[in-house]
Amino acid sequence: AKTLGMGCSIQFFSANDDEAATRRHLLERDLTSALANDQLWLAFQPFLDLGSDRIRGYEALLRWQHPTLGPIPPSEFIPIAEQTGLIHAIGHWAVKTACLAAARWPRDLRVSVNFSVVQLKNKALLDAIVETLAEAGLEPRRLEVEITENVLISNFEETICLLQSLSSLSVTVALDDFGTGYSSLTYLRKLPLSRLKIDRSFVQDMLTDADCSAIVKSLVELAHELRIEVTAEGVETLDQLDYLRRVGCDEAQGYLIGKPGRIDDIPAIAARQFGVGS
Numbered sequence: 001a002k003t004l005g006m007g008c009s010i011q012f013f014s015a016n017d018d019e020a021a022t023r024r025h026l027l028e029r030d031l032t033s034a035l036a037n038d039q040l041w042l043a044f045q046p047f048l049d050l051g052s053d054r055i056r057g058y059e060a061l062l063r064w065q066h067p068t069l070g071p072i073p074p075s076e077f078i079p080i081a082e083q084t085g086l087i088h089a090i091g092h093w094a095v096k097t098a099c100l101a102a103a104r105w106p107r108d109l110r111v112s113v114n115f116s117v118v119q120l121k122n123k124a125l126l127d128a129i130v131e132t133l134a135e136a137g138l139e140p141r142r143l144e145v146e147i148t149e150n151v152l153i154s155n156f157e158e159t160i161c162l163l164q165s166l167s168s169l170s171v172t173v174a175l176d177d178f179g180t181g182y183s184s185l186t187y188l189r190k191l192p193l194s195r196l197k198i199d200r201s202f203v204q205d206m207l208t209d210a211d212c213s214a215i216v217k218s219l220v221e222l223a224h225e226l227r228i229e230v231t232a233e234g235v236e237t238l239d240q241l242d243y244l245r246r247v248g249c250d251e252a253q254g255y256l257i258g259k260p261g262r263i264d265d266i267p268a269i270a271a272r273q274f275g276v277g278s
């Protein structure tokens with residue numbers, strides 16, 4: 001459906017909408033069995049420490065290989081998972097798989113796992129994370145939880161409580177995609193954050209748009225005043241990396257540093273960075 005203008009609710013339906021609805025139903029049906037059928041896997045993308053020029057860890061990113069439709073992007077299947085409640089089982093699998101992987105990496109590397117606000121509403125999540133860490137034998141400080149808020153946090157007090165419990169266990173909390181969606185300064189003030197991730201859209205425009213470069217520079221300063229580290233997402237060029245270094249950004253992530261890849265490639269990357277055998 002096309003929507004005309006901001007806040008206008010007049011919609012026109014077309015044949016494309018039928019196709020989209022059919023695809024959605026198919027994906028919804030097949031996502032139910034995707035875990036059991038081994039169609040989900042995690043890609044890992046490194047983040048670089050700009051002080052030491054070392055890889056500090058990897059972010060786990062969900063991938064769905066559909067048997068007939070091919071790879072389905074998370075932007076398409078995660079909303080479906082959230083609306084159907086499948087996100088709880090899938091998220092549990094993701095954090096478990098990520099922790100098991102990280103337990104085999106050098107001990108100075110952390111793993112970060114994305115959680116949407118919908119997942120944070122699950123009362124069983126804290127226990128599940130605690131159990132997962134114990135089972136994997138991963139030190140809690142090596143796990144970072146990235147909160148992605150594609151929907152407004154409705155139960156703010158409960159979310160604060162959950163994140164505080166996690167951080168009291170030494171699991172760190174990062175606020176993802178900062179500057180977009182519903183993210184607000186209240187989050188910086190009230191959530192127990194260790195890290196703020198500046199959204200890729202700002203990084204993309206910061207060298208061509210003076211306002212954008214000012215925003216990035218000021219965000220780094222603001223976060224540091226609040227004792228929060230900053231990671232820039234979506235770094236694709238050396239010029240962007242240079243600018244981020246100049247403004248004192250702590251970490252960078254993006255295709256320039258490494259694309260999300262198969263877990264089998266991780267020991268090789270870590271070995272290259274650290275000079276350790278695999």
Ligand code: C2E
Pocket residue numbers: 045060061062073074075078091094113114115116146148176177200233234235236253254255256260
């Ligand atoms: P995100 O957590 O902000 O992850 C960054 C996204 O940007 C990833 O897209 C990554 O592949 C992409 N990216 C990284 N570097 C670059 C770059 O240099 N250039 C460009 N153009 N893109 C870059 P991806 O993998 O499609 O994931 C999209 C979103 O799906 C993630 O955004 C995250 O919000 C969500 N997601 C992924 N895995 C999970 C998960 O396990 N659970 C939940 N709840 N959400 C997940």
Ligand code: MG
Pocket residue numbers: 059114146176
């Ligand atoms: Mg993320």
Ligand code: MG
Pocket residue numbers: 176177197199233
């Ligand atoms: Mg992000």
Ligand code: MG
Pocket residue numbers: 176177199200233
């Ligand atoms: Mg982003």
